Amino acid sequence: xxxxxxxxxxxxxxxxxxxxxxxxxxxxxxxxxxxxxxxxxxxxxxxxxxxxxxxxxxxxxxxxxxxxxxxxxxxxxxxxxxxxxxxxxxxxxxxxxxxxxxxxxxxxxxxxxxxxxxxxxxxxxxxxxxxxxxxxxxxxxxxxxxxxxxxxxxxxxxxxxxxxxxxxxxxxxxxxxxxxxxxxxxxxxxxxxxxxxxxxxxxxxxxxxxxxxxxxxxxxxxxxxxxxxxxxxxxxxxxxxxxxxxxxxxxxxxxxxxxxxxxxxxxxxxxxxxxxxxxxxxxxxxxxxxxxxxxxxxxxxxxxxxxxxxxxxxxxxxxxxxxxxxxxxxxxxxxxxxxxxxxxx
Numbered sequence: 019x020x021x022x023x024x025x026x027x028x029x030x031x032x033x034x035x036x037x038x039x040x041x042x043x044x045x046x047x048x049x050x051x052x053x054x055x056x057x058x059x060x061x062x063x064x065x066x067x068x069x070x071x072x073x074x075x076x077x078x079x080x081x082x083x084x085x086x087x088x089x090x091x092x093x094x095x096x097x098x099x100x101x102x103x104x105x106x107x108x109x110x111x112x113x114x115x116x117x118x119x120x121x122x123x124x125x126x127x128x129x130x131x132x133x134x135x136x137x138x139x140x141x142x143x144x145x146x147x148x149x150x151x152x153x154x155x156x157x158x159x160x161x162x163x164x165x166x167x168x169x170x171x172x173x174x175x176x177x178x179x180x181x182x183x184x185x186x187x188x189x190x191x192x193x194x195x196x197x198x199x200x201x202x203x204x205x206x207x208x209x210x211x212x213x214x215x216x217x218x219x220x221x222x223x224x225x226x227x228x229x230x231x232x233x234x235x236x237x238x239x240x241x242x243x244x245x246x247x248x249x250x251x252x253x254x255x256x257x258x259x260x261x262x263x264x265x266x267x268x269x270x271x272x273x274x275x276x277x278x279x280x281x282x283x284x285x286x287x288x289x290x291x292x293x294x295x296x297x298x299x300x301x302x303x304x305x306x307x308x309x310x311x312x313x314x315x316x317x318x319x320x321x322x323x324x325x326x327x328x329x330x331x332x333x334x335x336x337x338x339x340x341x342x343x344x345x346x347x348x349x350x351x352x353x354x355x356x357x358x359x360x361x362x363x
Contacts, residue, residue, distance in 0.1 A: 090179050092154050099156040111147040126161040284320040304349040314347045
């Protein structure tokens, strides 16, 4: 395999051998990368085919059938063995398995020998291995491999050796156990989140109680102070009322005379006069007459551009000519912030 491999790529190889009976997430399997060499990767994969598997106290499998990657292959030799009703072969060169496949023949005969000879010839032609001198059969029965003997290949027969398991035991957990572990982890996370939210809510509640108690004591202290200084409080209130009454007279922004002056100073010496000036703290209304339309328009523009009257939003309709040839005009200005005062006219 290429160096950058994924679990999906390895599982596809397992499925191609018709071993996997379930999906990748539901299967009990694992793989481990053993070595990288050039553009190739040597790995060991374990797939548990049984529906029920025995585990010990640390979640290690105690009963399973090892796959071919766990067997100890001879170096510079072709190894034959029978597994799941099929004959398989593997070619080991150095520390790498350079070929591993299922043979087409069901029984060891001349056809199987020819298939093995073709495989060895192909590997030599592609410079993937040296000339194979041995064929090791993990079986003690007699086989007819005359074609291999005639090609100078030695046939050796022996019992299948004990498998060599990886040093680091793979993570082989059944799907049900993985689901229980995941659910338990999610439940623990929910518990931690719930406790954290509960602690925050409790702190907020305690803070609200402390703040309410502080405000109550503060109000009580203010009330107690006012009770002890009733005469002084009454004097302060009367003083405030007098100042509020004087506000229209001392505050230029609320003085009717001051506003009238600011408007009347734009009147020309002659030719234009007011017929009505109505003042409210929130509104001004000016009605007047002039001798000519241009003079009235000039006055209206000066009122709208006055910086001291900019707090008012002016409504200036066009002037109209009366039957006596006089020009009648009306101006109204509305102030956004106003107080509660009586009309002054």
